[in-house]
Amino acid sequence: MSRRSLLKGGVAAAGIGAAATVPSTFFAAQAQATSASFRHGIASGDPLPNGVIIWTRIESGGNDVDVRWDLSRDDRFESIAASGTATATASSDHTVKIDVTGLSPATDYWYRFTVQRTDQVSPTGRTRTAPAADADLDRLRFGVVSCSNWEAGFFSAYRHLAARTDLDAIVHLGDYLYEYKRGEFGGRDGVVRQHDPEHEIVSLADYRTRHAQYKTDPDLAALHARLPFICTWDDHETANDAYSDGAENHTPATEGDWHARRAAAMQAYLEWMPVRASGSGRDAKLYRRLRFGTLAELSMLDLRSYRSEQVAPGAGWRSVDAADRSITGAAQLDWLTKGVTTSPTSWRLVGNPVMIAPLVVPPLEPATTAAVTAALGIPQSGVPVNVDQWDGYTADRRRLFGAIDADSVDNVVFLTGDIHSSWAADLPLDAATYPAGKTVGVEFVVPSITSSSPGDFLKAPPRTAAIPAETAITSINRHIRYAELDSHGYGVLDVTPAAAQMDWFYVTEVGDPNAAVRHGASLATQSGISRLQSRSAPVPQ
The missing domain is CATH 3.60.21.70 (Alkaline phosphatase D (PhoD))
Structure with missing residues (x-):
């Protein structure tokens, strides 16, 4: 059967999670404010004490797209903890998945992606690393x-x-x-x-x-x-x-x-x-x-x-x-x-x-x-x-x-x-x-x-x-x-x-x-x- x-x-x-004090309306507004390039939003997952995965997908018309990612200790991105670039290609359906390392345990981080050619910016996401073992x-x-x-x-x-x-x-x-x-x-x-x-x-x-x-x-x-x-x-x-x-x-x-x-x-x-x-x-x-x-x-x-x-x-x-x-x-x-x-x-x-x-x-x-x-x-x-x-x-x-x-x-x-x-x-x-x-x-x-x-x-x-x-x-x-x-x-x-x-x-x-x-x-x-x-x-x- x-x-x-x-x-x-x-x-x-x-x-x-005590630092998660930003109102939920912020994230709802972020999701609704997705630009044409980021209609599938952003996500994070599998938190470790020193790292976390961040993800997005780029609407590119089938073209390869260079993307900058930033991960910050604040939601204004004034204290960048890690950053880098990646290329969204057809081989990965123009998704971008970054396993960010070198982070601090039990810490809130904010992240976003930017299409380098057009400066279109993704919604902002919040994530958090796991505590130390x-x-x-x-x-x-x-x-x-x-x-x-x-x-x-x-x-x-x-x-x-x-x-x-x-x-x-x-x-x-x-x-x-x-x-x-x-x-x-x-x-x-x-x-x-x-x-x-x-x-x-x-x-x-x-x-x-x-x-x-x-x-x-x-x-x-x-x-x-x-x-x-x-x-x-x-x-x-x-x-x-x-x-x-x-x-x-x-x-x-x-x-x-x-x-x-x-x-x-x-x-x-x-x-x-x-x-x-x-x-x-x-x-x-x-x-x-x-x-x-x-x-x-x-x-x-x-x-x-x-x-x-x-x-x-x-x-x-x-x-x-x-x-x-x-x-x-x-x-x-x-x-x-x-x-x-x-x-x-x-x-x-x-x-x-x-x-x-x-x-x-x-x-x-x-x-x-x-x-x-x-x-x-x-x-x-x-x-x-x-x-x-x-x-x-x-x-x-x-x-x-x-x-x-x-x-x-x-x-x-x-x-x-x-x-x-x-x-x-x-x-x-x-x-x-x-x-x-x-x-x-x-x-x-x-x-x-x-x-x-x-x-x-x-x-x-x-x-x-x-x-x-x-x-x-x-x-x-x-x-x-x-x-x-x-x-x-x-x-x-x-x-x-x-x-x-x-x-x-x-x-x-x-x-x-x-x-x-x-x-x-x-x-x-x-x-x-x-x-x-x-x-x-x-x-x-």
Whole structure:
């Protein structure tokens, strides 16, 4: 069952961001003031203690363009910290991406680009470097987002995040854009605005055009101008339910070789996104790790490039337990496991594109139900609801959870997107024995920015038909502490030495470009506990 079919079927940081005092209207105005040469705005990403990526794209009529970039300690550019020149060429779709180094830790910087021939100046962006590795921090706060489908609605959630002055960065967990042809995957109200190009994107030119369209959204542009992004991709940056050798939404007979399509998608992604990948071309690696003082380390995963093909439902269910099936690939799983179990920071955060908490019907205890599951041909721990998640690759999850348990690691927090709905879960070693057994961490799943939620597919008024499904899910899977299947919005993760708390915020209507926002729920895990507790209110801004 594809993930889309599943959705249809059912269902101010002390020491880091305290200097971010410029009003959000500045960044909104900057985004709107983009000159003809800079219609795709500016962006920054992947902050390090001594560096950060800055990005833009030049409208040049196809010609090479020489560009000057400046990075300053003030927004008037009177104290230049770094500067240089670059040439925007057709080979990179006239994008300019600079990995600026030699900077000071935990410092606000302002940046801009200038076309040297015409003196046209880009909007001004603000970014911030990460704190030094040995810095003791009182707080870290991220906006956490996923799944922004242009056709399904407006990106008001980005606008509300840009209005905040207490965030240190935006963690984007994937599906930054969608590959579908025009009209194929709208929202509750149908197609609110149309994709370019009209057809499903397959070629390098197609992916570049779609990236370019998304970068013109004013709310996304304002958020990029205000904060550095830390991004990974999920499947729609290539094609729905992608795996290492193909995708559910890829037909070789009409769409060509999968690896050529993936290479085109990767090239466009690396051109248009402010990410610091290792390697280049088809060998580029998106999984990477960023550190924020002694408080937290963030491991960003790529769960599409190396995974085995998803199993078929029904007869194929039993094979989700096969030891040779992987969602990460061996090298990435080894990298992740070593990073999580040896990190010297207080918190170990994992940017995880698809849900890792078990979601099965019902949870079974393998030691006592082996004979039954073998006879029925179902997985050892129960029938998975969605095999595109870690539930379809249980051997990898057992290896990772087993290593966390064996090394007595605590304060592991998975940050997840993908399923267009909100969830919070304790992560049990054995879901069938929860709450009596061990837990190895917690998971926070954020909703979509606009992409259709399970509740949208029900075509019922919000907070009506989805509620019984939520109750059933949390009753059967007791480790799942919160499920909200209707709403769209974002999360804000607050991390202190004492606790990590996720606050969910929901926009009133994705079809309204002026949508308001409300607080939805808050849950937290205290240091050393690896269990969730409800909170009555979000952390104050």
